Amino acid sequence: MDFAYSIAGLGVGLVVGLTGVGGGSLMTPLLVLLFGITPATAVGTDLLYASITKAGGVAVHGFKKTIDWKIVGLLAAGSVPASLLVVWYLATRRSEAAVVGAGFSSLFSFSLGIMLLLTALALVFRKRLQQWAEHRSPEPVAVSRKPLYTVLLGAFIGAAVSLSSVGAGAVGVTALILLYPKLPIVRIVGTDIAHAVPLTLIAGLGHASLGHVDLNLLGSLLIGSLPGVAIGSLLATRLPEIFVRHSLVVLLLITGGRLVFLR
Numbered sequence: 001m002d003f004a005y006s007i008a009g010l011g012v013g014l015v016v017g018l019t020g021v022g023g024g025s026l027m028t029p030l031l032v033l034l035f036g037i038t039p040a041t042a043v044g045t046d047l048l049y050a051s052i053t054k055a056g057g058v059a060v061h062g063f064k065k066t067i068d069w070k071i072v073g074l075l076a077a078g079s080v081p082a083s084l085l086v087v088w089y090l091a092t093r094r095s096e097a098a099v100v101g102a103g104f105s106s107l108f109s110f111s112l113g114i115m116l117l118l119t120a121l122a123l124v125f126r127k128r129l130q131q132w133a134e135h136r137s138p139e140p141v142a143v144s145r146k147p148l149y150t151v152l153l154g155a156f157i158g159a160a161v162s163l164s165s166v167g168a169g170a171v172g173v174t175a176l177i178l179l180y181p182k183l184p185i186v187r188i189v190g191t192d193i194a195h196a197v198p199l200t201l202i203a204g205l206g207h208a209s210l211g212h213v214d215l216n217l218l219g220s221l222l223i224g225s226l227p228g229v230a231i232g233s234l235l236a237t238r239l240p241e242i243f244v245r246h247s248l249v250v251l252l253l254i255t256g257g258r259l260v261f262l263r
Contacts, residue, residue, distance in 0.1 A: 005035070005217055006224035013228020016053075024050055024165040025119045027221070028112055029256075037217070039109050044207030045214050046165040049221050051201035053229065058197050061190030068183065068191045071176070074147055075195045078154030079161070080202060086162035087206030115166035116256030120249045122174040130177045130185070149179055154195070161196075162203040169196070 012026045024046055031042035061067050153175050160167035172192045180188065207213055 002217070002220045005220035008034070009221035009224030010228040011224075012221075013053075013225035013230075014232040016225075016229050016232060024161075024167075025116055025169065028165045029116065031217075032109070032112070037214075039112065040207070040210075040212045041214055041217075043112070043163070043165045044204060044210070044212030045218050045221070047161070047200045047204030047207060048213055049218055049225070050165065051197050051204055052222060053225055054193050054197050054200070057190075057193045061193060064186075064190070066184075066186045066190035067194045068187055069194070071150060071180070071191050072195045074150040075154035075157070075172075075191075076198060078151040078156075079158030079195065079199045082155040082158030083162045083199060083203045083206065086159050087203065087210070091210055110260060111160070111163035112166060113256045113260035115160050115164040115171070117253065117260065119166060119170045120253045120256060122170040123249050126170070126174050126177065129174060130181070146179055153179065157195075158199060158203075161199055162206070165200075165203075172196070 008027075008030055012030065015026060027049065028039075028042045028046045031037040031046070032039050037045075058067070153172075157167050157172050157175075160171070169192070172195070173188055176183070176188045176192060177185070183191075204213065
C-alpha cells in the first residue's frame with residue numbers, strides 16, 4: 001500500500017462528500033498528472049474504485065426509495081452495450097504498435113480532457129438549465145421520445161466513462177434534468193448513482209481484462225477515500241458549497257484544458 005495514494009484518496013473523498021461530484025473528475029487526472037500513472041491504468045483502476053465507492057450511495061438511495069429503476073434500465077440499455085463495444089475496440093487495437101504506444105495514451109488523455117471540460121460546464125450551468133427545464137411549457141422533450149433519448153444518453157455516458165472514467169456524475173445528472181425536469185433532484189441523483197455502479201463495474205472489469213487495473217493502487221485509494229467521503233459528508237453543512245463547487249470547476253477547467261490542448 002502506498003501512503004501517498006491513500007492521501008490522494010482522502011482528498012478526493014472529501015470533495016465527493018462535500019459536493020457530491022468529483023470522483024472520476026478528480027481521481028483520474030490526479031493519478032495521471034501527479035503520480036505519472038499511465039492514462040489507461042488510471043482509467044481502469046478508477047472505474048473499479050468508483051463502482052465500490054458508489055455502491056454505498058445506491059444502498060442509501062434505495063432505502064429512501066429515491067431511485068427510478070425504469071430510467072436506470074433505459075440508461076443501462078444504452079450504456080452497457082456501448083461500454084462493451086469500447087472495451088472490444090480497445091482490445092482489438094491494443095495489439096497494434098501504433099496504438100499501444102503514444103497513440104493509445106493519447107486516446108485516453110484526450111477523452112479524459114474533453115469529459116473534464118464538459119463536467120465543468122455542467123457544474124456551471126446546471127442550476128440555470130434546471131430552472132429553464134422546470135419553467136418551460138410544454139416539457140422540452142416529448143414524452144413519447146424520452147425512452148429513446150434516455151437510451152441514447154446512456155450510450156454516450158457508457159462510451160465516455162469507458163474511455164475516461166468521467167461522465168456518470170455531473171454530466172449525467174445535468175442531462176437527466178433536461179430530460180426529466182419534473183423529477184425531483186434527489187431522485188435524479190439517486191438514479192444516476194444507481195446507473196453508475198453497474199456501468200463502472202462492467203467497464204472496470206473490461207479494463208481489468210486488458211491489464212489496465214492496478215489492484216494495489218485500488219486498495220490504497222480506497223483506504224483513504226472511504227473515510228474521506230464520510231468526513232466530507234459531515235462537513236458539508238459547515239462549509240459554503242458554492243466555494244467548494246467553484247473551486248472544483250476551476251480545477252476541472254485547468255486540468256481538462258491541459259489534457260486536451262497541451263498534449
